[in-house]
Amino acid sequence: MTALREIEFRDALREAMSEEMRRDKRVMLMGEEVAQYNGAYKVSRGMLEEFGPRRIIDTPISESGFAGMAIGAAMMGLKPVVEFMSWSFSLVAADPILNNAPKMLYMSGGQFGCSVVFRGNDGAGGQLGSTHSWCVEGLYSNVPGIKIAIPSNPYDAKGLLKTSIRGSDPVFFLESERMLGNKGHVPEEEYLIPFGQAAVIHEGTDCTLASWGRPVHFCMEAAEELKKQGISCEVIDLRTVRPLDVGTVVRSVRKTSACVVVDQSWSFGSPGSELASQVHRHCFDDLDNYVHRVHSADVPTPYATNLEQEYLPNARKIVEAVRSATYNL
Amino acid sequence: MTTLPPSVPSAPAATEVHAKVFGATEHLAPAAAKVDVPVERMKQWLRDMLLIREFEVRCMQAYQEKKIGGFCHVYIGQEAVAVGCTAAVEHRDPIVTAYRDHGHALARGMDPKYCMAEMFGRIGGCAKGKGGSMHMFDRDNNLFGGHGIVGAQTPLGAGLAFACKYMDEVIDGKPSSRVALCFLGDGALNQGAFHEALNLAGLFDLPVIYVVENNGYSMGTAIARGTTMAHSLVTKAAGYGIDGYVIDGMDVVDVYAEMKRIADRCRATSRPAFVDMRTYRYKGHSMSDPRKYRTKEEEEVFEAEDPIGKLQRRLQAAGQLGDDEFKAMQKAVRDQVREGVAWSDASPPPPLEELFTDVYLEPWGPYTGSAQPAMNGGTVNPAGFKTIDTKEELS
Incomplete structure (x- = not known):
């Protein structure tokens, strides 16, 4: 009997994204340093090589712009995954992520859904000071229309991220810089974890x-x-x-x-x-x-x-x- | 095919008023005197503009009668922009706009009854009464809203263009074939979102046209009081490597001719464009605006250039529009809007079950999924809601 496969949290995230991108061409990843730099925290390492620059897209430091762009693309039927290097930086994208993504379906009377996943590091990373240490769930969980996942281990991270990407509603996916190197069991075979199940x-x-x-x-x-x-x-x-x-x-x-x-x-x-x-x-x-x-x-x-x-x-x-x-x- | 005589040039006094409102006018493209547009098409534009005008007049009336609540911004004076621009692109090209959006909805083909019922807060509205005046959406006519926060739609416009290009090139493996139109007011030029959107559009070669409906005022603030380089807005686009154009937005034929050229180029090159569309709103910013920040004389200059009167006179001068025909046109739109008001009056308010629909596509907790409005063939009976079940996809 072989030992259970153990991988890092960041690898679990990458596996989730890569598997969904192989499965569905509507899925792509955009964010700061996600492509050529291989991700500020190496979550997207190797993805540019596999999927190319049309699907792994480096953006400028322009959160309001690219968050809004992803939402517009999602309204057309694409399924963007947007990496915020830190959720602390999402505050400058507050209008698109809080006023557009969660409300589009409601304000359009059911005409335009918004299948977009925003993901990145949340919470204190270690001596980053106040502006870079936000726990945004305190603010954002107040807003109806979004779903929020906050996994604690690689297994959940992969299963929940795949569900987030495959689902139809906007998801805020909150990771932790302090856990990206944590190892845990993640099976080879595919699985999904439903939302709302503790x-x-x-x-x-x-x-x-x-x-x-x-x-x-x-x-x-x-x-x-x-x-x-x-x-x-x-x-x-x-x-x-x-x-x-x-x-x-x-x-x-x-x-x-x-x-x-x-x-x-x-x-x-x-x-x-x-x-x-x-x-x-x-x-x-x-x-x-x-x-x-x-x-x-x-x-x-x-x-x-x-x-x-x-x-x-x-x-x-x-x-x-x-x-x-x-x-x- | 008939070639119409050109528009009558503005009197020198009018030119001075234009310069006062918009700054220098030397960038204005020459009027498209010779455009081969079939007369029937121009008549359709005249009808479309008349419909928007009549609709907005009825809106103001309904607002006074308190049938419409909240904020309401009417489009009177700017009709040539929405009509000319939508005529210049294809129906499959997505459009997104700001909160002064009734004209765009009608120009895109929304039946006025759905637009009016939305403002009345009725289930028959385009968004089942959940969006209101500032949030008109029409999926089947590729209208992606109606957005209430100034400038918020500008990154969305980049996203629409991104998706068009991505779907064609990456998913379908064919050349990019669509352009996105993103309308904004001159007040949105000072929002960060606009500048981020232009940078991204320029950087990623997105086929999007930003049409600034420059009516000279952001609410009560004259453009030069809030915007640098107000006399030459195209220089802002130049900073992002985007070609800029200035168009007389009070002449629907000019708007069409210039926008057609820009849209064709945008489609062919997949490069964004920026348009300073000079126009004027005859009414206040919203229903509560007494317009004390400008003079009656200034308003009269622009009223003399009314886009509806201008096209009407041109068609009549060319012997292409009889008085009876024009009167019949006016009557037809009056009847259509009146029927729309009656239909909206008769439409019931949304059932209370609607409170918890359309929050999430996937039902959970108190949320019951989503259903299309009557406009898209959806049922107005909550018992018949077509919820989108993704369980199968998740299994």
């Missing part, structure tokens, strides 16, 4: 930990530590925040009676606050304590290493939150 990645009985993207790993670290302290955690990876699979979290909380939501975006009006609110509503009689939340600190992202570490969610903060949420144990 994964219970660690079963437990005392407290539900709900998260997505990079903080899922902090939740697993915290669960290990808490196990030593005699507290059994159930860890749920939501995988997409629009749709948000509240049902899986609710079923878990009805079992554990305690819940901690971990979200790297700021706390005020975030996917984490939405999930906590929904858990409160659906598990009002099941909870032993209020739903605790661990977010990034409510300040601009700092540069200094120690401040940045203190700013981000981490295992220590999650352990503290779980201890508080399960005070009665």
